[in-house]
Amino acid sequence: MSSVSSIISLNQVSLGYGKGQSEQRLVHNLNLAVTNRQLIALVGSNGAGKSTLLRTIAGLQKPHSGTIELLNKSINTLNAKAFARYISIVLTGQAEISYVKAAELIAMGRLPHTGWLGNFSTIDQQKVNAAVEQAKVIHLLDKPIYQLSDGERQKVMIARALAQDTPIMILDEPTTHLDITNQVNIIQLLRTLVRNQQKCIIFSTHNIELALQVADRLWLMHQQTVIDKVPEDLVLSGTLPEAMSTDQAPFNPESGTFQVQHEENHPIALTGSGIRARWTQRALERAGYYLQPRSAVSVEIIANNHWNICNNNKLVSTVQSIESLLLRLSQLYSP
Template structure:
């Protein structure tokens, strides 16, 4: 197998509007190794879908050369391309009155003869794909009866049945709850490591991408930053590209933290999980947590929270809801003695 399964040489991406090229990525030079799970992230409009469509041959680059397995993409016919790349794109249309099993089986069409006859191997691939994507119970249902999340998993099963060395997925976890999101991503990781695949998926869930990806492609300023997740964070590149004033990126936690308006200063003493969630509750409800303030909270050794004013205990609470209620009353009394 070539050292690079995908390569970009001086590639510029975008679209033509009128007589003008609308440039999204300029002069991209990038090589993709095998056995990589790559998360593609970036702001809306950065060109994520355009990049994926270009890799799959659905859209031509404005300039430059894209190669799959050292072969120029524009020299590959549809059948050859279907042996190399399987695709799950947003907005794909399906025949709603097909059964789920029939839609998954469509993934095997590049491998069947011109009569479309299924071999034992083809059927085994379809069954395995349905099992891996956890859609086996849905196989006898028509597509129109499926929820958006179920349909998304079926489209992934179809791509799995195609059994290609490269998989391209545009926001594969859209419409899925957190359990199914993690199941799909873990499945992709397993395929990369055990089936020698290269998988590229776009996502808006950057926090999840940081935890599971081998590499991250960050699209910003008409270029792509290609790095392992940790270096992308430590270099400050991710924060620079994706942080906003309302939700800056916290490199220590690997999360985007929503900024709340604060009106009442308060201090918090304690550590551990209860302290973390107490602080989050305080900041969410408008308190400014600082080190030394007249009003303070101490995390009790049991399950209590003790409220102090000028180092004197004034109340205790057995839940965060109760604590917030008592603080509201305390600040009200301090404002209107």
């Protein structure tokens, strides 16, 4: 990646906690370069330093060593207002004014662009309106912050960052507290902003499966460094499975998902194809069966939502739901 086109660059950056003998380094001599029109997902295990890295890029804490540049200028040379015109930030645990209404909090995103009197222009109001629509928070505008749920506060904070309208957005766990539908909506919104407005967005997440679907690049924090690659290369190289798999939930490179390990008690044969076969297999594995061709007990998926259960090639019963299938199998295997 060319440093000439970089909007953010980290040069020999080390970061961590403490000083002197109590110093704990999380990352050593990190070099990263970021261009516009990129959606970057920062992933890694708990305690790897994801929040620390984002706070350091955002200028909220200093690196132990090295330099961070914004448009080829050290971030230390920018005052707070100038910095806020380039980078908007949504961090976990961000301070909030509880009795301020959501509409007022979102409008605060325009402060870096208004005069010293804070007078709104037509453009400022348009930016706020667009942010409200994009984050889908119009129904929350009249509510004070203390009345909002965690998920609603998160969406309002994202709306404030959108209203700030910066070329760079940094978000620490933006989908925390959100249900799966809103998680997908927010991530799709970030991707749209990158594509249509050529923004650079860096967000941390524990939802690696979702990040693999949308991110242009993954930053994987592992072994005191950050591995920067496109998602598919991280998977195919084996780096992501090695770094993130556990004995209880190994990462499956073929499906791009983490798989819960189930106790396997009984072999069973399964014949069939398509979506019903996949969900039947999931149900069987969850119930403690493992697939093995030519097993004495077999399940055959047939037309019209029916399943045939056979034992030693003899039909035992036909059922019409997976619930009934599991119940009949448990009876078959019971002592």
